Amino acid sequence: MDVATSEVAGARSWSTRREGKQRRMALVSPWMNGKFLPQKKIVEALETLLVPGDRVVIESVQKQADFLSRSLAKVNPKKIHDLKAVIWAIARPDHMEIFEQGIASEVDFSFAGPQSLRLAQMLEDGQIKVNSINTYVELSARMFVDLIPNAVLVCADMADREGNLYTGANTEDTPSMVEAAAFRDGIVIVQVNQIVDKLPRVDIPGGWIDVIVEGDRPYAKEPIQTRDPKDIKELQILTAMMVIRGVYERHQVTSLNHGVGFDTAAIELLLPTYGGKLGLKGKICRNWILNPQPTLIPAIESGWVESVHSFGNEDGMEKYVAARPDIYFTGPDGSLRSNRVFCQLAGHYAVDLFAGSTLQIDAEGNSSTVTKGRIAGFGGAPNLGSDARGRRHPSAAWLSLITSDDAIVRGRKLCVQVVETFKAGGVPLFVETLDAVQVGKDAKLPIAPVMIYGDDVSHVATEEGIAYLYKADGMEERRAAVAAIAGVTKVGLKSTAKQVKALREKGVVAYPEDLGVRRSDANRSLLSARSMKDLVTWSGGLYEPPARFRSW
Amino acid sequence: MTFEITLSDEVLALSARRSYIELNARARALQLLDDGTFHELLGPFDRVESPWLPMQGIVTQSDDGCVVAKGKIDGQPAVVIAMEGKFQGGSIGEVCGMKMAEAFRLARLDNEKGIPTRAVLSLESGGVRLQEANMGELVIAEIYAEMVALRKHTPLIVVITGPTGCFGGMSLAAGLASYVVMTRQARLSMNGPEVIELEAGKDEFVAADKPFVWSVNGGAQRFATDFADVLLEDDADAVTQAVTELFRKGQPAQLRTDKYELFIKRLKFLDPAKQWVAEDIRNAWKAVAK
Numbered sequence: 035m036d037v038a039t040s041e042v043a044g045a046r047s048w049s050t051r052r053e054g055k056q057r058r059m060a061l062v063s064p065w066m067n068g069k070f071l072p073q074k075k076i077v078e079a080l081e082t083l084l085v086p087g088d089r090v091v092i093e094s095v096q097k098q099a100d101f102l103s104r105s106l107a108k109v110n111p112k113k114i115h116d117l118k119a120v121i122w123a124i125a126r127p128d129h130m131e132i133f134e135q136g137i138a139s140e141v142d143f144s145f146a147g148p149q150s151l152r153l154a155q156m157l158e159d160g161q162i163k164v165n166s167i168n169t170y171v172e173l174s175a176r177m178f179v180d181l182i183p184n185a186v187l188v189c190a191d192m193a194d195r196e197g198n199l200y201t202g203a204n205t206e207d208t209p210s211m212v213e214a215a216a217f218r219d220g221i222v223i224v225q226v227n228q229i230v231d232k233l234p235r236v237d238i239p240g241g242w243i244d245v246i247v248e249g250d251r252p253y254a255k256e257p258i259q260t261r262d263p264k265d266i267k268e269l270q271i272l273t274a275m276m277v278i279r280g281v282y283e284r285h286q287v288t289s290l291n292h293g294v295g296f297d298t299a300a301i302e303l304l305l306p307t308y309g310g311k312l313g314l315k316g317k318i319c320r321n322w323i324l325n326p327q328p329t330l331i332p333a334i335e336s337g338w339v340e341s342v343h344s345f346g347n348e349d350g351m352e353k354y355v356a357a358r359p360d361i362y363f364t365g366p367d368g369s370l371r372s373n374r375v376f377c378q379l380a381g382h383y384a385v386d387l388f389a390g391s392t393l394q395i396d397a398e399g400n401s402s403t404v405t406k407g408r409i410a411g412f413g414g415a416p417n418l419g420s421d422a423r424g425r426r427h428p429s430a431a432w433l434s435l436i437t438s439d440d441a442i443v444r445g446r447k448l449c450v451q452v453v454e455t456f457k458a459g460g461v462p463l464f465v466e467t468l469d470a471v472q473v474g475k476d477a478k479l480p481i482a483p484v485m486i487y488g489d490d491v492s493h494v495a496t497e498e499g500i501a502y503l504y505k506a507d508g509m510e511e512r513r514a515a516v517a518a519i520a521g522v523t524k525v526g527l528k529s530t531a532k533q534v535k536a537l538r539e540k541g542v543v544a545y546p547e548d549l550g551v552r553r554s555d556a557n558r559s560l561l562s563a564r565s566m567k568d569l570v571t572w573s574g575g576l577y578e579p580p581a582r583f584r585s586w
Numbered sequence: 587m588t589f590e591i592t593l594s595d596e597v598l599a600l601s602a603r604r605s606y607i608e609l610n611a612r613a614r615a616l617q618l619l620d621d622g623t624f625h626e627l628l629g630p631f632d633r634v635e636s637p638w639l640p641m642q643g644i645v646t647q648s649d650d651g652c653v654v655a656k657g658k659i660d661g662q663p664a665v666v667i668a669m670e671g672k673f674q675g676g677s678i679g680e681v682c683g684m685k686m687a688e689a690f691r692l693a694r695l696d697n698e699k700g701i702p703t704r705a706v707l708s709l710e711s712g713g714v715r716l717q718e719a720n721m722g723e724l725v726i727a728e729i730y731a732e733m734v735a736l737r738k739h740t741p742l743i744v745v746i747t748g749p750t751g752c753f754g755g756m757s758l759a760a761g762l763a764s765y766v767v768m769t770r771q772a773r774l775s776m777n778g779p780e781v782i783e784l785e786a787g788k789d790e791f792v793a794a795d796k797p798f799v800w801s802v803n804g805g806a807q808r809f810a811t812d813f814a815d816v817l818l819e820d821d822a823d824a825v826t827q828a829v830t831e832l833f834r835k836g837q838p839a840q841l842r843t844d845k846y847e848l849f850i851k852r853l854k855f856l857d858p859a860k861q862w863v864a865e866d867i868r869n870a871w872k873a874v875a876k
Contacts, residue, residue, distance in 0.1 A: 264749065307601075337591035558608045562601070565771070565820075571596050585771065585800040 051219035058083050058221065059244060069197040069240070070229070071247045076105045079245065081113045083221055088184035089118040090138070091177065091211050094125050095145075095170070095374065095413075096256050096346040097204045101225040101249035102187035107131040115139070120181055122170055122207060123413070124149045126254070133162040142181055143411060144168045150408035157409065157477050167483055170414045171378040174207065177214035185221040186211045189253040192233055193226045197240030200233040203326075203347035203355070203370035204255060209238055210375045216242035225249040234367035257349040259325045261299040262583055264565045269454055269497040272546065272556035274300035277389065278309055280500045280549045281450055281493055282318045286430045291323040291381045291418050293390020297452040299329040301389065306336040306562040323381045323418075326351040326362060326370060328569045328577050332562035334361055335572050344370060345377040345414065350583075354576035374414075381418040386431035387448040388418045392485060393457070394468050397513050397525050399488030399503055401451055402470035409477060412485045419486040421447045435492060435504050446504065449486065450493040455521030462523035464516070488512070494519060498526075499545040506542050518543045606822040607747050607771060611670035614708045615655040617822050618666045618745075618829060623657035628685055636679050638718040647673045652682030654689045660830045664704040665693045671710025671750030678755055679715035683725030690732035697739035704833055705736060707763070708745045712778065713754015726755040733762045741765060741837050743829055746805070747820060748772040761813075761842060765832045767825065768805035768814040775803035790861075801864035811871045812842075812849075848876065 047053065061082045065075045080102075084090065092106070093099040107128045117138035121129060124146040132138045133156060140163045146153045156162045168176065177183060188208050190199040201208045215222050223245040278301060281287065292298035305319060315338055322342040324330065328351060333339050342362050347370055356368035363371050381388065392401040392415075403410050425432070425447070432445035453463050474482035492504040494516060501515040518534045520526030537543040546553050563569045566579045593601075609617060616624050628634050630648035639646050651673035655666050667686050669676045678686075686707070696703040714722035736742055744763035746752045751773030752760055760766050760774060768774065777785075779793035792798060801807055809817035815838075816828050855870040856862060 335591075335593060335597065559605060564605060564608060567771075568600055571600050574594055574596075581795065581797050583796070585796045585804065 055219045055221060058085075062245070066245070068195075069243060069246045071245050073248055073250060076102070076247050077108045079247075080106055080223075081109045083223070083245070084109075084114050084117065084185060086114060086116050087118070089120060089181060091120045091183045091186040091188075091215070092129070093122070093186070093188040093208065093211060094129070095122045095206055096258055097189060097206060098126060098254040098256075099187050099189035099225050100126060100128070100254040101247070101251070102189070102223060103132070104128045106137060106187065107135070109137055111135045111137050118142075118165075120173060120177070120183065122173060123147065123411075124153060125256070130156065139163055140165050142166050142168060142173065142176070144170050144173055145411040145413040146409055147411075150410040154407055154409045154473070154477065164409070164477065164479070167409070167411050167479070169378075169412060169416045170207075170374060171382075171417050174210050174375045174378075177211065182218055183211075183215045183220045185223060186215040187223050187225075188212060189225045189249070190238070191226065192228045192230050193224065193243075193246045194230055194233045194240070197243045197246055198233055198236045199224060199226070199238040199240070199243065200235060201237040202234070202365075203352055203372060205237055205372045206346045207374045209373065212238055212242050221245065223247070225253060227252040234369065235365040237371070255347075255349065257347075257580055259294050259327050260348050260350075260580075260583065261294075261296055261327075261329055262566055263299065263303055263329060263561055263563050263568065266296050266300045266303070266558065266561060268556050268558060270297050270300045271304065271558065271560060272551070272553060273297060273452060273454070273495050273497050274304050275308055275551045275556055275560075276500055276544075276546060276549050277301055277450065277452055277495050278304060278314070278318075279312070279551055280544050281387070281389075281448065281495070283312065283314055285387075285434045285448060287318050287387045287448065288431070289321040289323075289385040289429070290319060290387040290389065291385050292327075293388070293415060293418070295391040295452075297391045297454070298389050299327070300561070301452075302327065302329040302333055303561045303563055305333040305338050307560050309338070310336065321385070323377055323385050325372070326355050328566070328573075328579070329563070331569050331572045331577060334358065336562075343377055343380055344372040345374045346372045349580045350578040353578065354573045357576055378414055378417055381414070382420075382422045383425050385447075386429050387450060389448075389450040389452050390415060390419060391453055392451055393463070394465050394470070395451060395453065395463060395494065395516070396465055396468050396488075397516055397528075398509065399451075399491045399494060399501075399512060399516055400468060400484050400486070401488075401491070402468045402483060402485045404468075404470040404473050404483045404485070406469045406473065409473065409483070412483070415485050419449045419451075420490040421449065437505060446492060448492045449490050450495060451486070451491055452495045455496050455498060455519075455523055455526065462525075464520040464523040464525035466524060496521065499543055500549070502542050502544070505540070511537075511542065515542050603819070604822040605820050606825045607749055607769065607820045609822060610672070611649075611651070611653040611668035611708070611710075612655075614668040614745075615653050615657075615666040618668075618706055618708065618826055619655060619657035619659060619664065620661065625656045627654045627656060627689065629653075634681055634685075636681050636715075636718065638679065638721070639674075642717050644674075644717065650679060650681040650685070651676060652685045654685050659704055659706070660833060662704055662833070663696065663701055664706065665689050666706045666708065668708040669710045669756075674715055674717075675712035676710040676750045676756075677712055677715035678722045678726055678729075679718045680721035680725055683722055683729060687725055687728040687732050690729065690736050694732065694736045694739060697736070702740060704740050704743075706743045706745060706829055707759065708747075709752045709756050709760065710746075710748075710750040711752055711754065711756035712750060713756060723755070726759075729755075729759060730762060733759060737762070737764055737837075737841070741833055741835075743767065743832055745825060745829065746772040746774055746814075747818075747825065748805075751775075751803075753778045764837055764841060765816065766808075766814040766842075767816040767818060767828050767832070768808055769818050769820050770800075770805045771820060772805040772808075773800065773803045774805075774808050774813060779803075807864050807868070810868050812845075848874070
């Protein structure tokens with residue numbers, strides 16, 4: 035027995051990853067000056083540091099390591115091929131080129147907004163293999179279990195001479211990506227905008243970094259959550275008024291997260307005006323999980339908001355955030371510290387409510403952003419928009435969703451879908467069957483790509499009214515409640531006056547008049563800011579909107 | 587812990603201000619006319635609608651996107667014509683254009699009869715309505731003729747606040763006015779940004795670059811280069827006040843259309859081989875002040 039064990043122990047090296055990394059790093063060391071690689075050597079370095087079949091994380095959500103992804107698209111596919119890519123958001127044409135050339139052949143991803151159509155086509159043509167569609171935080175978690183990277187390609191604002199990184203307001207996922215590689219002998223390659231003598235603060239220690247290269251231009255970034263108040267419509271204002279009364283006030287929601295879109299931006303802009311008139315200041319909407327969205331500025335300035343923790347940054351908010359350290363999470367240098375993993379965790383376990391929009395809801399309340407011919411993925415919404423069954427701490431809002439008298443019960447997170455019954459161009463939002471079902475079949479996915487499952491949705495709000503789905507008894511009543519607020523869509527037309535009356539009496543459905551909301555009050559003059567310029571005024575000139583949001 | 591919240595004067599002013607941009611066409615006419623004097627001509631219940639749109643599967647609007655209202659401004663008889671930018675982009679079709687031309691004609695007849703009737707045109711227009719373009723172009727010619735005839739009797743004021751702005755045929759109508767009132771948010775030009783980009787290419791004009799677009803055709807630039815006479819914040823009461831004051835001032839010493847020699851001189855000052863920016867145009871206008 036002793037002999038057998040010692041033989042096995044002797045035969046096996048326990049540090050193959052470390053030795054492999056040392057071997058690869060030694061090959062590029064002649065080009066390097068410490069940790070620093072000359073910009074023009076990057077393609078050659080990637081060809082040397084990677085080997086076919088490696089799992090490579092390419093940073094891309096709001097900020098994108100685009101110099102590195104563009105460089106990866108230039109490597110010789112004869113040398114480097116069949117990489118397994120892990121990409122949070124497939125957002126860039128160069129991401130697709132990497133697959134078209136066979137440099138990478140498989141992908142695990144979360145979101146594919148602008149590239150969703152091309153992705154579906156490439157999948158059909160067999161140019162790419164989608165291993166799985168994940169949520170953001172699932173990818174973060176899986177980097178430590180079954181998607182452990184051989185290399186990560188990330189980006190930072192600045193590096194100092196020791197290789198410490200400043201990721202500042204756009205920190206997002208860089209620390210977790212670097213951690214997953216650095217502590218399991220993966221190679222950490224960083225593109226930086228600038229190399230400086232002294233950093234404003236250290237976000238990631240230099241000891242975790244292997245290769246630093248200055249990008250040919252600052253990394254690309256998207257203010258994905260910024261919405262221009264001028265595009266908020268009156269139906270959205272009506273719905274927002276109902277949500278404030280029928281959900282936030284009724285359930286005493288103090289901690290929350292808002293999704294991306296005009297529906298929730300309308301709620302943010304109504305707090306100081308409509309919410310103020312209802313005397314709700316200090317009673318609701320105090321602690322937020324949200325990017326530094328400019329539409330929250332009026333609520334902050336009017337004293338509604340105690341804290342905001344952020345997934346990422348919104349461009350142009352830097353000076354405002356720096357001037358409001360009591361509200362935002364900032365470093366001593368004044369700049370925002372975002373962190374998607376922590377923010378997603380907070381959104382899952384610590385806040386009482388998620389409110390967000392979607393592209394399709396079916397008759398049972400399931401929702402998806404995957405529509406015909408597009409594999410769009412979901413980002414963070416499935417985690418933020420689901421009940422956290424591991425949660426144990428109570429709050430008034432969480433407890434208010436208990437509907438049984440049993441001795442053992444659990445509270446529930448409020449998951450509110452805020453939508454219009456029809457999208458732009460008269461396309462119905464409520465459908466009999468989600469497009470996701472067919473898309474899933476076509477793409478041979480093992481399950482249909484559903485964003486939020488109906489049994490996680492506690493409320494659906496439209497311009498017609500609010501369905502309190504958590505109160506519905508059984509599937510039939512749930513369907514009737516969804517139909518009652520689905521307007522003149524095919525789903526909505528199944529609703530009968532008798533059903534609606536019963537549902538309203540039982541409190542499973544509420545229409546504006548049941549909530550004390552006057553339809554005629556819903557107009558744009560109720561918004562605390564009606565334009566980007568108004569938001570700039572509210573911020574005392576500190577908010578500097580990106581060019582595409584400015585008309586001056 | 588509670589904090590004393592102090593909002594800045596600018597925010598308080600913003601919160602107190604009623605927006606003109608947010609008002610629909612009917613509310614704009616109500617806003618411009620003295621309280622209790624609003625009387626709509628050919629209102630929505632007269633159901634004079636475009637006969638051409640249904641043939642093309644487009645839902646009509648009962649006022650065809652144009653509200654004509656009689657009433658008083660500063661106690662004097664007045665007519666207000668307000669375009670609705672949200673209906674078909676404020677486009678000029680046969681019905682809405684004819685309502686406009688006819689309102690100007692009736693105002694002129696009143697003036698000729700000795701009833702001094704003023705006229706305000708509140709514009710939100712992308713130009714002629716392509717679905718009925720021939721009729722639209724014809725009626726736009728009638729509008730111009732009636733405007734020229736009417737302004738012999740009374741100042742004719744054009745208000746452009748946005749969000750749509752004023753393009754195409756109606757941009758020339760603005761040129762015929764005695765006075766043009768604009769906000770910073772408003773835009774005024776013959777061709778819309780997308781059209782210029784399509785025709786001349788992205789090297790010439792980037793329609794998605796909003797700061798650039800507004801630097802060329804936005805209210806501030808139009809005011810600085812003599813195409814607008816008053817520049818306002820988006821404030822409904824300020825618009826009413828500006829209109830009232832302009833009527834009190836009476837006709838300008840020289841109409842804009844009579845200053846064509848000056849504008850030609852200014853254009854000649856610019857080198858067409860060079861790509862101009864907004865600042866160049868302001869400088870040329872300053873250099874040739876008379």
